[in-house]
Amino acid sequence: MPCCEALTHKHSLDLKEKHFSLGELIRLAESEKVPFSTIAIAEAMAKEDKSRQEVLADALSQFSHNLRALEIGITSGKSFLLGSVGSDLVNGEALPILNDRFLNRAVVYTLGTEVGNHEIGLRPCAGTGDSCPYTGLLRALREENIGEDKLAVMAALILKIGSYFRAGKQTTGCNMEGYGAGSAITAAVLTELSGGSPSQVAKAIVLALSPTIAVPCTPRVMVSGLCATHIGAAILVGNLAARLVLHSKIPVDVDVDVMLAMAARVHVEAAPVITRINLDYMQPYFKKNSVVESFVDQKVRDQEAAAVRKVEEKARQEVRGFAAASRPLTRCLGDVVVGGSSLAVGSPSNMSRICHALISGKISRIDIELTTDLFVRRAINIPSMLMAAILGAKTDDITTYKSILNSPELKNIVVCITEVKEPEVQRIRITASERSAFLDARNRGGGRVHIVTAEPSMEEATSAAAKMDIHISDT
Numbered sequence: 001m002p003c004c005e006a007l008t009h010k011h012s013l014d015l016k017e018k019h020f021s022l023g024e025l026i027r028l029a030e031s032e033k034v035p036f037s038t039i040a041i042a043e044a045m046a047k048e049d050k051s052r053q054e055v056l057a058d059a060l061s062q063f064s065h066n067l068r069a070l071e072i073g074i075t076s077g078k079s080f081l082l083g084s085v086g087s088d089l090v091n092g093e094a095l096p097i098l099n100d101r102f103l104n105r106a107v108v109y110t111l112g113t114e115v116g117n118h119e120i121g122l123r124p125c126a127g128t129g130d131s132c133p134y135t136g137l138l139r140a141l142r143e144e145n146i147g148e149d150k151l152a153v154m155a156a157l158i159l160k161i162g163s164y165f166r167a168g169k170q171t172t173g174c175n176m177e178g179y180g181a182g183s184a185i186t187a188a189v190l191t192e193l194s195g196g197s198p199s200q201v202a203k204a205i206v207l208a209l210s211p212t213i214a215v216p217c218t219p220r221v222m223v224s225g226l227c228a229t230h231i232g233a234a235i236l237v238g239n240l241a242a243r244l245v246l247h248s249k250i251p252v253d254v255d256v257d258v259m260l261a262m263a264a265r266v267h268v269e270a271a272p273v274i275t276r277i278n279l280d281y282m283q284p285y286f287k288k289n290s291v292v293e294s295f296v297d298q299k300v301r302d303q304e305a306a307a308v309r310k311v312e313e314k315a316r317q318e319v320r321g322f323a324a325a326s327r328p329l330t331r332c333l334g335d336v337v338v339g340g341s342s343l344a345v346g347s348p349s350n351m352s353r354i355c356h357a358l359i360s361g362k363i364s365r366i367d368i369e370l371t372t373d374l375f376v377r378r379a380i381n382i383p384s385m386l387m388a389a390i391l392g393a394k395t396d397d398i399t400t401y402k403s404i405l406n407s408p409e410l411k412n413i414v415v416c417i418t419e420v421k422e423p424e425v426q427r428i429r430i431t432a433s434e435r436s437a438f439l440d441a442r443n444r445g446g447g448r449v450h451i452v453t454a455e456p457s458m459e460e461a462t463s464a465a466a467k468m469d470i471h472i473s474d475t
Contacts, residue, residue: 341380
């Protein structure tokens with residue numbers, strides 16, 4: 001296995017001059033049969049004209065302030081948002097988050113680092129949020145006695161991957177910071193430490209990033225308590241991703257560069273919308289400083305206090321609406337949906353069942369229109385829609401689901417599937433010899449359908465849905 005010095009010499013010009021994507025570096029590590037961290041260190045040696053020892057010493061030293069903040073966070077520190085959660089958990093019995101000793105410490109130290117951040121600040125990467133899981137993870141690893149050289153290697157790995165998030169983050173949002181970057185880097189570190197290959201590191205990063213896409217700040221880190229589950233979850237999600245890759249044959253097809261680029265793009269475009277909604281609901285709960293508040297006119301402070309009550313009543317009205325629209329507790333769950341998604345499969349399939357109930361005669365043509373996110377998932381929803389449209393089959397009919405595309409009933413029917421850009425749209429027209437039918441509907445989770453228009457009539461469509469116990473959404 002080549003060492004860092006050998007790799008630096010072998011790829012000197014490329015490592016020094018080129019800007020490699022994360023995926024390209026991982027593939028280079030795979031081709032050289034070395035851990036990803038080795039390539040990351042070799043690149044730093046070439047670009048910065050430093051020895052391996054200098055790179056590792058500098059990498060680890062970048063965390064010295066943050067490790068000091070962590071220590072404050074688990075001893076005397078008190079955060080204006082998280083209170084004394086660090087020392088609360090350290091002083092509790094057996095660190096009461098998880099039964100796993102290492103993960104327990106990593107989570108608690110991550111939270112402690114955030115407390116320390118509010119005492120003496122942190123050195124940011126993409127933001128101070130991802131510095132929390134990075135630092136908590138390193139402190140927990142040090143207590144595992146992996147050795148200072150290995151610890152420094154992991155620090156270098158963290159900083160290399162973190163550099164991509166630092167450059168990719170352009171606006172507020174935890175998906176490119178504490179939660180997203182923290183999850184990805186935890187996954188990478190734990191995968192490599194357990195002997196995973198560079199390609200497994202890439203897969204673990206992809207899996208870890210997936211649940212963090214478009215997650216906002218909480219918002220702008222001004223609401224008590226909420227940040228703790230973002231940064232703490234980074235350790236847990238990263239560990240889950242690493243274990244899935246290391247101990248199962250789970251298929252992960254998405255390229256790591258595609259996942260990272262998408263996370264950054266979603267971050268930029270979704271953040272303004274998500275943050276605006278966050279602010280509508282959360283701003284009344286923003287933490288305030290009494291001295292600063294004394295500089296603000298009393299009328300403004302009174303208006304803000306009243307805003308809390310307005311938000312809570314508005315939210316209560318909205319949630320009462322959920323209660324009014326819900327089914328009885330003992331019939332809350334819908335029918336089984338084969339194909340993997342009640343949204344992508346269940347709702348369009350139930351729409352097709354309703355349409356089937358309205359036709360008569362021999363079917364000659366089926367026209368299906370699906371909004372983009374349903375259209376791209378046509379491999380799983382079209383079989384279910386066709387079995388519902390042709391046979392009236394329910395969403396739990398796994399035998400028909402697996403056979404419908406090769407069925408004799410389908411051979412003489414023209415099927416046309418098109419994409420529409422309007423969100424939530426799902427439409428179906430079944431042309432039959434005696435009576436045809438059409439439904440223009442909107443997609444709803446849980447297999448529910450919102451009908452906009454229907455032919456021959458709305459009354460017949462809603463009556464058919466009721467007979468089949470298909471939940472029709474009013475909105």
